[in-house]
Amino acid sequence: MGDASLPHLLAEQRQAVIREWLTRDGRVLASQLAASFGVSEDTVRRDLRELAARDECRRVYGGALPLAPLEGPLGQRMGQDRDRKARLGRAIACTIMPGSSLFIDAGSTNLAVAEALPPDAGLTVITNAPAIACALQDRGGLSVVLLGGRLDPASGACLGAQTMREAERMRPSVLVLGACGIDAKAGVTSHDLEEADLKALLAARAGAIVVAATNGKIGTAASFQVTPVDGRVHLFVEHDCPEAALEPFGAAGASITRAGADAASRRRPAAVSRKDPIR
Known part of the structure; x- marks a missing residue:
């Protein structure tokens, strides 16, 4: 100021x-x-x-x-910052408990999470993103559920009334949530109202919420709120995300992990074990 x-x-x-x-x-x-x-x-x-x-x-x-970045259609985003997104994907995938049910939201970083899931882990993966379902279709040991609805070409997500009806039946143990912007006070936000409604529905039903955020999304907000940042949120950030930018998230109760960092460098609320996988 x-x-x-x-x-x-x-x-x-x-x-x-x-x-x-x-x-x-x-x-x-x-x-x-x-x-x-x-x-x-x-x-x-x-x-x-x-x-x-x-x-x-x-x-x-x-x-x-600051306004959350407008990153363009999914096909364009898939070619951007591939190494950084892959590190975030691997960091999240290694924390998922075998046998869990997880919903992987649409997005290029979340596609990297799907690609990093271990085979034969007995996971049930639910998604509204055809690209994520296709990435997992030949992976052994996984059960994949693809929600229907209208395919939005910009986000690569199925959206609309049918998608919402099917999502209402889901109670995943883990939601890997895509974020257009994320701020400790403004919460997780989206540029699109229809997409925000689906994300909010899933966030209300999930046991834990995982958000992978590249540096450009930290401390920004889009038009529509999805969910607040609190103790249910596990935030995965890039290895070089400024510490000062993360302090408000820790104060809000979120767990924070830097991609590529070992367990000793994770920051969590005192009551949560640093070694606990996400269930």
Whole structure:
């Protein structure tokens, strides 16, 4: 946030400063902006509304966050940061208990989770993503369930009324949840309302929630909330994710694991064993 008062700025100038501080600090608070600019909080909230209307930030209670990245269609995302996503996938896959039922949400990082699942583990894998089902179809020792519905080409997910009806029957022990953005206060968020509704339904039914987040998604928010960040959330991040960015997640009760790190470097609430696999 700004270190000195910046009075008498025009709206466009204030908004340019807000964009700069969002990039630098990852969050802005309306009360602090008002004090820095020497204007009312109503004026600041109007600035934030205008920025949000142009998709330059995402408003949250008390301020704003950077907008969650728009990454393009699934085919394009599958070719991006493959090594980083593979490390996240392996880190998650090795924590899944044999015999578990898990729902793997659509997404390129979640596809990497599916590809890293061990064979002959007796897992039941449920998904709404045809690409994930196809990746597992020849894998021995797995039972694969593909939900039906309308295939959305951008997300690579089956969505709509049929998908929701089928999902209502599912109670997976683990949900591998895709996130457009994730913030300790804003929670897991999605750009698409229909997709957010399905994710929220599954999150309410799952025993544990696993989220793999590349660095660009940490501390950002999309338009629609899926689920809060709390003690049910196991967050897997890249090995070089800044520690300061993770502190709010730990304070919210989430378990945190850096991809490629050993068990000693995992950060969990004190009451949870660091060696426990995800059940």
